Each structure stands twice: as structure tokens, then as C-alpha cells.
Amino acid sequence: MKKLLLVEDNEMNRDMLSRRLERRGYEVLIAVDGEQGIAAAKEHRPDLILMDMSLPVLDGWESTRRLKQEPDTQGIPVLALTAHAMAGERDKALAAGCNDYDTKPVDFVRLLGKIESLLPS
Amino acid sequence: MEKPIGSVPAFSGVTYLRPDHRGSPFQIPVHATATPHESDSATEATYRSIVEHAIEGIFQTTPDGQYLLANPALAHIYGYESTDELKGNVQEIARQLYVDAGRRPEFIRLMSENDSVWGFESQIYRKDGTVIWISENVRVIRGDDGAVLYYEGTVEDITARKRAEYELRRAKESAEEASRSKSQFLANMSHELRTPLNAIIGYSELMREEAEDLALKSFIRDLGKIESAGKHLLALINGVLDIAKIEAGKMDLHAETFEVAKMIEEVSATVAPVVEKNGNYFEIAAAPNLGTMHTDLTKVRQSLFNLLGNAGKFTKEGQVRLEVERLTDSGRDWLVFHVRDTGVGMTPEQTQKVFEAFTQADASTTRKFGGTGLGLAITREFSRLIGGDVTVKSALGQGSVFTLRVPAILASGETVESEAPSDSLGAPPETAEFVAGQPQVLLIDDDPTVHDLVRRFLQKEGIQVIGAHNGPEGLELARKIRPAMIVLDVMMPTMDGWSVLTRLKGDPELSEIPVVMLTMVNNREMGFSLGVDDYMLKPIDRSDFVATLRKYCNRQDKPTVLVVEDDVVTREMLRASLEKEEFVVVEAGNGVEALEKLATLRPALILLDLMMPEMDGFQFTREVREHADWRDIPILVMTAKDIAAEDRALLDGQVSRILQKGACAREELLSEISHRVARCARPLETVAI
Numbered sequence: 001m002k003k004l005l006l007v008e009d010n011e012m013n014r015d016m017l018s019r020r021l022e023r024r025g026y027e028v029l030i031a032v033d034g035e036q037g038i039a040a041a042k043e044h045r046p047d048l049i050l051m052d053m054s055l056p057v058l059d060g061w062e063s064t065r066r067l068k069q070e071p072d073t074q075g076i077p078v079l080a081l082t083a084h085a086m087a088g089e090r091d092k093a094l095a096a097g098c099n100d101y102d103t104k105p106v107d108f109v110r111l112l113g114k115i116e117s118l119l120p121s
Numbered sequence: 122m123e124k125p126i127g128s129v130p131a132f133s134g135v136t137y138l139r140p141d142h143r144g145s146p147f148q149i150p151v152h153a154t155a156t157p158h159e160s161d162s163a164t165e166a167t168y169r170s171i172v173e174h175a176i177e178g179i180f181q182t183t184p185d186g187q188y189l190l191a192n193p194a195l196a197h198i199y200g201y202e203s204t205d206e207l208k209g210n211v212q213e214i215a216r217q218l219y220v221d222a223g224r225r226p227e228f229i230r231l232m233s234e235n236d237s238v239w240g241f242e243s244q245i246y247r248k249d250g251t252v253i254w255i256s257e258n259v260r261v262i263r264g265d266d267g268a269v270l271y272y273e274g275t276v277e278d279i280t281a282r283k284r285a286e287y288e289l290r291r292a293k294e295s296a297e298e299a300s301r302s303k304s305q306f307l308a309n310m311s312h313e314l315r316t317p318l319n320a321i322i323g324y325s326e327l328m329r330e331e332a333e334d335l336a337l338k339s340f341i342r343d344l345g346k347i348e349s350a351g352k353h354l355l356a357l358i359n360g361v362l363d364i365a366k367i368e369a370g371k372m373d374l375h376a377e378t379f380e381v382a383k384m385i386e387e388v389s390a391t392v393a394p395v396v397e398k399n400g401n402y403f404e405i406a407a408a409p410n411l412g413t414m415h416t417d418l419t420k421v422r423q424s425l426f427n428l429l430g431n432a433g434k435f436t437k438e439g440q441v442r443l444e445v446e447r448l449t450d451s452g453r454d455w456l457v458f459h460v461r462d463t464g465v466g467m468t469p470e471q472t473q474k475v476f477e478a479f480t481q482a483d484a485s486t487t488r489k490f491g492g493t494g495l496g497l498a499i500t501r502e503f504s505r506l507i508g509g510d511v512t513v514k515s516a517l518g519q520g521s522v523f524t525l526r527v528p529a530i531l532a533s534g535e536t537v538e539s540e541a542p543s544d545s546l547g548a549p550p551e552t553a554e555f556v557a558g559q560p561q562v563l564l565i566d567d568d569p570t571v572h573d574l575v576r577r578f579l580q581k582e583g584i585q586v587i588g589a590h591n592g593p594e595g596l597e598l599a600r601k602i603r604p605a606m607i608v609l610d611v612m613m614p615t616m617d618g619w620s621v622l623t624r625l626k627g628d629p630e631l632s633e634i635p636v637v638m639l640t641m642v643n644n645r646e647m648g649f650s651l652g653v654d655d656y657m658l659k660p661i662d663r664s665d666f667v668a669t670l671r672k673y674c675n676r677q678d679k680p681t682v683l684v685v686e687d688d689v690v691t692r693e694m695l696r697a698s699l700e701k702e703e704f705v706v707v708e709a710g711n712g713v714e715a716l717e718k719l720a721t722l723r724p725a726l727i728l729l730d731l732m733m734p735e736m737d738g739f740q741f742t743r744e745v746r747e748h749a750d751w752r753d754i755p756i757l758v759m760t761a762k763d764i765a766a767e768d769r770a771l772l773d774g775q776v777s778r779i780l781q782k783g784a785c786a787r788e789e790l791l792s793e794i795s796h797r798v799a800r801c802a803r804p805l806e807t808v809a810i
Contacts, residue, residue, distance in 0.1 A: 012319075013319055016319075016327060017323065020327050020330075023327075054611075054642070056617075056647060059616070061615060062616060062617075062620070091375075104319045105318055105322050105355060106323065
């Protein structure tokens with residue numbers, strides 16, 4: 001079973017997305033801010049990280065940058081999720097080291113496609 | 122002194138003096154010397170009549186600023202009863218007439234360089250102290266030796282024009298500001314709306330899947346309705362967001378190179394089910410050798426989706442055809458996409474409006490065909506952003522042809538730089554123009570429109586805004602300038618507001634600086650737990666914002682003067698003079714406004730006009746003196762009004778001094794203000810009222 005780490009501060013989005021991913025056969029780990037996310041990534045080594053960008057304590061961009069600097073975690077693909085469909089968001093996420101990007105509200109089928117293509121086979 | 126000549130009787134208004142050959146003026150009856158021949162007296166009478174009855178002011182002055190000649194129009198413009206009165210009162214033009222003491226020297230400099238000036242615009246004190254704008258056309262008259270004998274020229278009162286220009290500028294600025302606020306509001310709202318919508322769509326999908334597992338047929342149908350309504354709402358919000366971004370100039374373009382044929386294949390595959398849903402036949406006619414494009418792929422694709430989707434929606438059991446060709450026009454390569462349908466078509470009136478936001482062909486269209494009414498407006502904006510356009514030809518009942526033309530290569534000028542992904546690309550810090558004496562507010566926000574708004578809001582309040590566009594830059598500036606306070610956004614790239622706040626509060630040198638959050642993230646608890654002093658939500662409410670900032674901007678070294686005056690020109694003139702003397706100036710246009718200002722700041726002195734709309738100076742004074750906290754603020758009254766005894770009695774004991782406008786020179790006013798402010802700065806000697 002593939003292990004996903006979902007870093008998301010909004011409780012409803014976290015609950016909804018984790019339940020939907022579990023229905024599709026993924027194991028889903030949860031973190032609620034950037035620092036927790038980094039700690040969880042180091043401890044559990046997930047196969048992929050779904051990272052919200054507007055996070056408290058440490059935002060998604062900075063968290064991703066740190067994950068990509070650590071030898072332990074830099075190999076884990078990071079899929080950025082953000083509610084801002086604002087201009088430049090995609091570039092900002094990719095510049096921080098994210099492997100791909102998707103906007104919220106999520107188009108679940110599209111998100112699954114992106115997850116599948118990023119997961120190591 | 123003068124006597125009527127010929128048939129022109131009215132000369133009483135004109136006093137005519139002439140300099141002698143050495144240049145010193147002395148008074149000679151004009152008719153005796155103006156012309157060498159008595160027979161020319163009729164001509165002279167004509168000239169004198171012109172001078173006498175001219176609408177423009179006409180004058181001759183000596184280089185040291187005395188009148189040789191002035192006509193009645195000039196006296197009238199300057200507010201005097203007669204030319205004699207003007208000349209009797211104004212002995213020194215430079216000091217007595219010009220509001221800006223530098224104007225007359227500038228005039229003399231221009232005259233010595235060019236021998237004439239045209240449209241020389243200045244502010245002038247009239248007799249009653251009111252300020253008007255004039256425009257002068259003047260030439261120099263020199264003696265045989267080249268020395269300046271006198272200047273002669275005309276004066277026009279251009280106050281009305283200046284006022285109109287000012288109003289126009291104001292109106293334009295406030296319209297632009299309103300438009301920016303609107304776009305910002307829409308962008309913020311769209312963002313806020315998407316978050317809960319995410320949950321609504323997500324949960325309805327989730328529940329529909331679960332209902333399918335459990336074979337709960339009636340639930341499946343209803344949950345599907347919630348889901349599709351949610352998606353429709355999302356499409357609307359996305360459209361509004363796109364339009365707002367375009368209007369706010371924040372829509373970025375990302376140019377990439379792609380094969381046109383491949384892009385068409387992808388678009389067609391995606392849109393085919395929508396087009397064919399109404400039983401339509403979907404056909405593609407692509408010319409060979411379409412080649413590649415280098416432009417914003419998503420904008421082209423979105424435009425084609427919208428056009429093809431529309432065609433499919435408004436056509437039943439007909440045909441939708443996409444034709445693509447590449448052609449050269451005006452030295453550029455273009456890709457031209459025609460979307461033809463055999464659908465309902467449009468009347469000429471409908472055709473005209475079809476690209477406007479929220480105007481589908483008519484209101485019933487939305488009910489019948491659905492959709493957001495934004496698709497075509499967005500398509501047109503997108504196509505224009507990438508240097509192209511979209512047009513339509515249609516006839517009712519005969520279908521429509523939409524044509525999208527896009528340059529094959531996006532011109533570099535049309536590329537909008539994306540928002541800076543890292544610090545190095547951020548806008549340079551705006552540290553260039555520190556104004557001494559004004560409290561400084563450091564604004565840390567990645568959104569340039571917020572910078573613009575905040576700057577506009579605070580400029581008038583005498584608060585200076587220093588801008589930083591990301592967290593690290595903000596921290597650096599905070600250390601460098603030690604602002605009176607910091608206004609901080611939460612959602613920023615690189616380092617979010619919470620991280621900036623944590624660092625500010627963790628730095629012993631910066632931790633005392635008040636921090637106000639200005640954000641669309643409603644998380645007060647987080648803010649206050651991290652040590653913010655106030656928490657404000659975007660969109661910005663101007664009066665709340667200013668009041669809040671006032672609270673934290675008391676750390677002023679310079680005394681504040683509250684200028685209460687309804688005349689904008691006078692107010693600006695006073696501001697300029699006072700700021701030069703290193704006062705901080707806060708303006709109010711009437712008593713009501715002034716009381717509002719007093720609620721949030723305490724000036725060292727109030728400079729008060731008496732005649733004002735809404736609440737005049739008398740009532741304002743009463744209000745201030747009745748208020749315990751304000752009772753001891755010195756008030757200087759300046760008025761153009763001749764103070765009647767009963768008026769004086771009303772003010773007696775209530776104000777520090779009454780100054781007559783005009784009679785009171787600028788220096789006198791300033792020294793009076795400095796004196797009063799200095800006195801009230803010493804606590805034991807507060808001004809006796």
C-alpha cells in the first residue's frame with residue numbers, strides 16, 4: 001500500500017481528502033503545519049507528499065525547500081496544493097522544489113492522475 | 122490728475138505712470154506724453170479705452186515690484202475697489218501678492234533670459250486674503266542702454282480652470298482607486314469562496330461514491346445535483362477571478378513553444394463530448410503546415426474550449442466545425458481559428474453585446490442553455506492579452522462564426538513577468554524618499570495593489586509608507602529604519618507573515634515595534650498569540666485602517682497641526698508652508714471632519730477657518746471646548762471674514778488668537794503657530810484660552 005503524507009491545516013479539507021484517498025487504497029498520514037509535515041516526512045518516509053501552500057508556522061514553500069535540501073527527504077515527490085489560483089502560483093511552487101502543482105478545489109480525478117504519475121512504480 | 126480726453130469719459134480707474142529715461146518712474150498725465158502729436162489723441166483715447174475696459178488685467182510694473190499702471194480689471198481680479206486702492210496698498214509685489222515668495226524672482230529670471238513670459242501661472246493673495254490662481258503674459262521694456270525700464274503685460278484669473286483641473290484629477294484618482302479596490306475585493310472574495318466550496322464539492326463527490334457502493338439510488342441523484350451545482354458555482358467564481366485579475370492587470374502570461382496540430386488534437390478530444398452531446402456533428406478542418414506557436418498555451422486552449430463549448434451548447438442536431446489556418450499579416454505570423462456552428466444565431470444587437478461580461482444573448486438564454494455568461498468575455502480578454510482578438514459574425518437562425526486570431530509568436534512586450542519566485546527578483550525596497558518628521562509605517566505585503574492603496578490612504582494623514590514585498594526584505598528594512606509600526610500580510614511567498622512576526626517579536630531590538638496584521642486570513646487567535654497589536658481583515662476599510670494606524674503612530678518628533686479649512690487651495694498652501702517649517706499637517710475640510718480627526722489624534726494646534734460647510738468654525742470651537750480632552754488644544758482662527766462684535770464675543774476666550782487672512786502675512790502666521798506650539802509643549806504653561 002502506497003503511503004501519502006497530507007500536509008493541510010484546514011480540517012474539512014484534510015478530512016475529506018484523506019477519506020477519499022483512503023477509499024482509493026492509499027494509506028494517508030496527516031500533518032497540520034509545515035514543521036509537523038517535515039517531522040512526519042523524516043519519520044515515516046512517505047511515497048509522496050501532498051503539500052498545502054498556505055500553512056501556519058512554516059508555509060508550504062519554505063517546508064518544501066527544506067525537504068528538498070535534506071538528503072533523507074529530497075527524493076520524496078511533493079505535489080503542491082493551493083487555494084490561490086493566482087497568477088504565478090505554479091511557478092512559485094515549482095521554484096520551491098515541488099514536483100507538480102494542483103489548485104483547490106481539487107478535481108479529484110485529475111489529482112489522482114497527478115499522484116499516480118509522481119509515485120515511484 | 123487725469124482728465125477725460127475726446128469722447129472717452131471714464132478714466133478714473135486708470136492711473137498711468139511712466140518712467141523717465143533714467144528708468145525711475147514719475148507720474149505724467151498720459152495725454153501729454155504718450156504721443157508726440159496732438160492729432161494722435163483720438164488714437165490714444167482708443168487705446169486707453171481698451172485698457173480701461175479690458176476683461177484681462179493689464180499692468181506695467183517696475184523691476185522692484187511697484188505698479189506704474191494698472192487697469193480696473195486688474196484691481197478687480199485682485200479684489201480691490203479701484204486701481205488707486207490697489208496701488209496704494211501693494212507697494213511690493215513679490216511679497217504682498219505672490220503666495221510663493223519664489224515666484225517673483227523666478228519671473229525676473231525668466232524675463233532676463235527671454236525678455237518675455239507666456240502663461241506664467243502663480244497663486245496670488247487677493248485683498249481679503251483669499252488665494253487665486255493667475256496666468257501672466259508679460260514682456261520687458263528696455264531703455265536705449267538695454268536696462269530694464271519696466272515690465273508690461275496681462276493677467277488672467279485662472280482659478281476656475283485650476284479648480285476644475287484639480288477636481289478632475291481628484292475624480293480620476295478616486296475612480297482608479299475605486300476600480301482597484303473593486304478588483305482586489307473580487308480577488309479576495311473569490312479566494313475566500315473557493316475554500317468552503319472545496320469542501321462542498323469534495324464531500325458531495327465522496328458521498329456520491331459511498332452511496333453508489335451502498336446502492337442508495339435516490340441519494341446518488343441528489344448528491345449528483347449538489348455536486349454539479351457546486352461545480353457551476355466554482356466555474357462562476359473562477360470566471361469572476363479571471364476577470365478581476367485581468368482588470369487588475371495581474372494576469373500573467375507564460376509563453377511556451379508547442380505544435381499547433383497537437384494542441385488542436387488535445388482540445389478537440391476534450392471538448393468533443395460536450396459538442397456532440399446535443400447530437401451535433403463535430404468536424405475539424407486544419408490546414409497542413411500549421412507549425413508551432415510560442416505563446417501562452419493555456420490561454421489559447423481555454424479560448425478554444427470556450428468557443429467550441431459555446432458552439433456545441435447553442436446548436437442542436439447541427440454541425441460544429443473548427444477551421445485552422447496559418448497566415449502572414451503585417452510582417453507577423455498568425456494562427457486563425459474559425460468556430461462555425463449551425464445553431465440558433467444572434468441578432469445584430471445580441472452580437473454587439475456578446476463579449477461583455479454577464480450578458481448572454483438575453484436573460485432567458487441562461488435559463489435555457491446554462492453557463493456563466495463569462496466565457497466569451499474571458500475569451501476576448503485572453504486573446505487580447507496574447508496580442509490577438511476574437512470577433513463574431515452571426516444571423517438569427519443561421520448560426521454563428523467566431524474567429525480567434527492569435528500571433529504565432531508572443532511579442533516580448535506582451536509578456537507579463539510572473540510574480541517574483543524568489544527574493545532576488547522582488548521589487549526593490551522603496552527607501553528612496555524618507556520624509557523627515559513624518560512617522561514611518563513599514564508595509565510588508567506581496568501584493569502591489571495593497572501598497573498602492575495603503576500609500577494613498579496614509580499620505581493624506583501625514584504618515585509615510587515604506588514598502589517591502591516579502592518577509593526577508595521587510596525584516597531587513599525594519600532593522601534599518603525602525604518604523605513607528607509595521608503592517609503585515611500573512612500569505613506571502615518565501616516567508617509567510619507568521620514567520621516574519623515570530624522573528625520580529627523574537628528580536629529584542631524590534632519586538633517593541635507595534636505590528637498590525639492586514640490579511641484576508643481570519644485567524645485572530647493565532648495573531649494575538651504571536652503578539653500582534655491589532656488584526657485587520659482585507660479588503661481594507663479606509664476609516665478603520667487609518668484610525669488603527671493613528672493609534673500606533675504617536676511616536677512623532679514633530680508637532681501636528683490640524684488645518685480645518687474648506688478651501689482646497691488654501692489648505693494645500695498652508696500644508697506646504699507648515700511642512701516646510703517641519704510640522705506634521707493633518708487636513709480637514711469642515712468641522713465634522715475635524716472632529717473625526719480629533720477622535721484619533723491630538724494635534725499640538727488647530728488652525729481654523731470660520732466659514733465652512735457642514736459645521737462652521739464657531740460650532741467646531743464650541744464642540745472642542747466642551748470636550749475635556751481637547752479643551753486645552755490651542756486654536757488659531759484665520760478668517761477672511763470681518764469679525765463682527767457679536768462673532769468676536771462668541772469666540773472670545775475660546776480661541777487663542779484671531780488672524781485676518783491676507784492682512785496676516787505668512788511669516789506672521791508661522792511664527793504665531795511656532796510660538797503657540799512651543800508654549801503648549803511646556804506642560805506648566807499650557808495656553809490660556
